[in-house]
Amino acid sequence: MTAGPWPLTAERDADGGLHVGGVALSELAREHGTPLWVVDEADLRERCRTYRAGFPGVEVAYASKAWCTTAVLQLVDEEGLLVDVVSGGELHTALVAGVDPSRIVLHGNNKSLVELDRALEVGVGRIVVDSFEELDRLERLAAARDTIASVWLRITPGIDAHTHEYVRTGHDDSKFGFTLSLGLADRAVARARDLEHVEVVGLHAHIGSQIFGTDPFVANAEVMLDLLARWRDELGVTLAELNLGGGMGIRYTHEDHPVEVARYGEAVLHAVDERCRRRGLERPRLVVEPGRAIVGPSTLTLYEVGTIKVLPGLRTYVSVDGGMSDNIRPALYDAEHEVALANRLGADDPISTTVVGKHCESGDLVREHASLPADVAVGDLLAVAATGAYTESMASNYNRLPRPAAVLVRDGQVRTIIRRETLDDLVARDVPLR
Numbered sequence: 001m002t003a004g005p006w007p008l009t010a011e012r013d014a015d016g017g018l019h020v021g022g023v024a025l026s027e028l029a030r031e032h033g034t035p036l037w038v039v040d041e042a043d044l045r046e047r048c049r050t051y052r053a054g055f056p057g058v059e060v061a062y063a064s065k066a067w068c069t070t071a072v073l074q075l076v077d078e079e080g081l082l083v084d085v086v087s088g089g090e091l092h093t094a095l096v097a098g099v100d101p102s103r104i105v106l107h108g109n110n111k112s113l114v115e116l117d118r119a120l121e122v123g124v125g126r127i128v129v130d131s132f133e134e135l136d137r138l139e140r141l142a143a144a145r146d147t148i149a150s151v152w153l154r155i156t157p158g159i160d161a162h163t164h165e166y167v168r169t170g171h172d173d174s175k176f177g178f179t180l181s182l183g184l185a186d187r188a189v190a191r192a193r194d195l196e197h198v199e200v201v202g203l204h205a206h207i208g209s210q211i212f213g214t215d216p217f218v219a220n221a222e223v224m225l226d227l228l229a230r231w232r233d234e235l236g237v238t239l240a241e242l243n244l245g246g247g248m249g250i251r252y253t254h255e256d257h258p259v260e261v262a263r264y265g266e267a268v269l270h271a272v273d274e275r276c277r278r279r280g281l282e283r284p285r286l287v288v289e290p291g292r293a294i295v296g297p298s299t300l301t302l303y304e305v306g307t308i309k310v311l312p313g314l315r316t317y318v319s320v321d322g323g324m325s326d327n328i329r330p331a332l333y334d335a336e337h338e339v340a341l342a343n344r345l346g347a348d349d350p351i352s353t354t355v356v357g358k359h360c361e362s363g364d365l366v367r368e369h370a371s372l373p374a375d376v377a378v379g380d381l382l383a384v385a386a387t388g389a390y391t392e393s394m395a396s397n398y399n400r401l402p403r404p405a406a407v408l409v410r411d412g413q414v415r416t417i418i419r420r421e422t423l424d425d426l427v428a429r430d431v432p433l434r
C-alpha cells in the first residue's frame, strides 16, 4: 500500500479492509462517521524529519495554510519546524497551539494594520514584507510600540514554475512581492534603509506550489543569491538570511513521480554553495517553507458510497457523502487524488467510474476516472489519498454541509483533532429576523 500515494502505515488486513495507524478504517467510520479526515501521525512526523534531514543546517518552516489546526501545528512544532502564517486567524491558531511567537513567520500580500500590529505585539520572529505600503505601515506601528520589526522582503524573482496557473507565484505578473525585473526590489531595499523601526534581515522568494523537478528551485536560489551579491556590491547591504519558499510537489496518484526530499535538498544546497563560492558570499542562514509536502500525504479522506448511477455506454457515477466542500481541489485545479475501496478488496475486475460529491454542481468531482471494483455498492467506504493539504484548510459549508471531523491515528490509538460540525454550528452565526 505504501508505495502509492497512501500514508506510511496504510495496509490491508487479511479480509482486504484498509487500516491506517493500526486502526481499521471501517471501525473509524462506525465510531466517527463520514466524511472523515484520517491523519497518520507516524507519516506526518516522518515527513517533518525527512525534510529536516534533507536540508541539513537549514530551518524548515511549515506553511500552515496547507492545514492550520492546533493539533497539526503542535505536531510540527514538536518536530522542530518553524510555523509560517498568513493571517490573523492562522497566527491566532499558532499561538493557541502554544508555538513560541519567535518561531512564527508572518506572510501575506495584504496584511491588515490589526494583523501587523498583533504580530509586533506578540513578537513574531519575522514579518515578510510584500509591498511599499506595508513598509510604511510597519514603520509607523513599530515606532508606536517602540520596537524594531525584523523583516524579510518578498521578492518576485521572475521564475515561471510549470504548475497550475492558480498556484504560480514567482513570475513577474504576480500579486505577491516586489517584482525584481521591474526594479521594485531595489526600490524596496532603498526605501527600507530610510526607516528607523524596520530592519531588513533577509529575503524571501516562493515560486509556486506542486512543482516537480529541482530546476525551478535551483534557479530561484541562484537568482536570489545573485541579488544578495549585487546589493552587497552596489549598495553595501549585506543580508544574512534567505528563505527559499516551499512548493515541492507530492504524489496524489500512482502516475505522479515527485523528487525525493533528499535530492531536492542536495540540488538546492549544492546550487547555493556553488553560487556563494562564485560570488564570494557567505552562505546565508537558509529557510525553506513546505506546506503540502509535510501534511498532504499523511491524510486520507474516508467517505461512504451513496447513490450509484449507471449510464450504459456513458459512465458510472459513484456518489459519496462529501465533495467539493471538504476538497475543492478537483473543482479548482482539476486535481486528481487516488481513490480506493476501503472496507474490503472487492471484485477483481475494476471498472472506470466517476466519483462525485453530493453538492449541487456538476463540477463537484472527487475523481473523474477512478478505477474501482465492479461490485462497488451502496454503503461501501472509499478512501481518497493525500488529502492533508489544502482540503480542510479550504473547506466550506456549501449546501450547508457540516464540515467533517479529523482523527489522528497512531499504533492503534485514535484521537479526535477536529470535531465534526453540527447542524447547530451551521446556524450559530445566523441572526434570524424572528
Ligand SMILES: Cc1ncc(COP(=O)(O)O)c(C=O)c1O
Residues within 6 Å of the ligand: 063, 066, 084, 107, 169, 206, 208, 209, 210, 245, 246, 247, 248, 289, 290, 291, 292, 293, 389
Ligand atoms: C509564501 C508561501 N510559502 C510556502 C507555501 C507552501 O507551498 P507548498 O504547500 O506548495 O509547499 C506557499 C503556498 O504556495 C506560499 O505562498
Ligand SMILES: N[C@@H](CCCC[NH3+])C(=O)O
Residues within 6 Å of the ligand: 065, 167, 209, 210, 329, 333, 389, 390
Ligand atoms: N491550494 C493549492 C495550493 C496553494 C498554495 C498556496 N500558496 C492547492 O491545493 O494546490
